[in-house]
Amino acid sequence: CIKKQRCTCILLFHNNPTCHLSCAFRSLVFCLVTALQNARERTLIAVKPDGVQRRLVGQIIQRFEQRGFKLVGLKMVQASHGILSEHYGELRTKPFFQSLLTYMSSGPVVVMVWEGHNVVQASRKMVGQTNPAEAPAGTIRGDFSVHVSRNVVHASDSQEGAQKEIQLWFPAKDLLDWDCCDQIYTIEV
Numbered sequence: 001c002i003k004k005q006r007c008t009c010i011l012l013f014h015n016n017p018t019c020h021l022s023c024a025f026r027s028l029v030f031c032l033v034t035a036l037q038n039a040r041e042r043t044l045i046a047v048k049p050d051g052v053q054r055r056l057v058g059q060i061i062q063r064f065e066q067r068g069f070k071l072v073g074l075k076m077v078q079a080s081h082g083i084l085s086e087h088y089g090e091l092r093t094k095p096f097f098q099s100l101l102t103y104m105s106s107g108p109v110v111v112m113v114w115e116g117h118n119v120v121q122a123s124r125k126m127v128g129q130t131n132p133a134e135a136p137a138g139t140i141r142g143d144f145s146v147h148v149s150r151n152v153v154h155a156s157d158s159q160e161g162a163q164k165e166i167q168l169w170f171p172a173k174d175l176l177d178w179d180c181c182d183q184i185y186t187i188e189v
């Protein structure tokens with residue numbers, strides 16, 4: 001997408017002699033804004049009570065840092081049934097819903113917001129399938145869990161879902177905008 005935008009800018013220069021510098025400048029600005037917006041995609045990741053009890057928090061954070069994502073929000077909470085019912089609202093009719101709430105409120109969870117290029121899709125791949133039996137080795141669930149009811153970590157499954165979940169768990173003021181000094185080495189801007 002970034003490359004396409006650049007091509008558009010170049011075409012504007014070469015094919016259309018009437019095109020003004022301001023037109024190319026606008027395309028360039030659009031290109032930069034798009035790149036920056038993509039780089040600012042965010043997702044909600046939570047280490048579930050089993051992950052916290054098994055002292056996996058550090059290893060899970062390390063995987064997201066190593067991949068090149070930026071941590072912009074972090075807290076440890078004892079989640080209420082209220083927030084969990086909203087978080088897992090789409091599963092309300094599932095037979096395991098009550099046991100899911102009991103499990104998720106059985107101890108502290110570590111809730112995080114991670115930012116970066118394609119972070120929603122990339123983190124779902126890093127986490128692995130819902131059922132750890134199907135999650136390949138190398139994924140968090142594939143490496144650290146064996147049963148669907150104790151699968152260690154949560155990751156938002158879409159950009160829209162991520163936005164809702166981030167608003168549910170974090171007031172905007174608790175998310176930090178900060179410059180990551182290695183950003184130019186993880187994406188092309």
Ligand SMILES: Nc1ncnc2c1ncn2[C@@H]1O[C@H](COP(=O)(O)OP(=O)(O)OP(=O)(O)O)[C@@H](O)[C@H]1O
Nearest residue numbers: 091096100129130148149150151153154155156157
């Ligand atoms: N059959 C099941 N039995 C027990 N628990 C289940 C079952 N299916 C799902 N769960 C639990 O409910 C959670 C939410 O299910 P969902 O379908 O949203 O999976 P997910 O998106 O992979 O997980 P999460 O939303 O926690 O990231 C699962 O992560 C798992 O802990």
Ligand SMILES: O=c1ccn([C@@H]2O[C@H](COP(=O)(O)OP(=O)(O)O)[C@@H](O)[C@H]2O)c(=O)[nH]1
Nearest residue numbers: 096100129130148149150151153154155157
């Ligand atoms: O048969 C199931 C399916 C899901 N879950 C739990 O419900 C969570 C949310 O389910 P979802 O389908 O959102 O899967 P996820 O997004 O976690 O992969 C899962 O992580 C599990 O903890 C469960 O206990 N049994």
Ligand SMILES: [Mg+2]
Nearest residue numbers: 154155156157
């Ligand atoms: Mg889910």
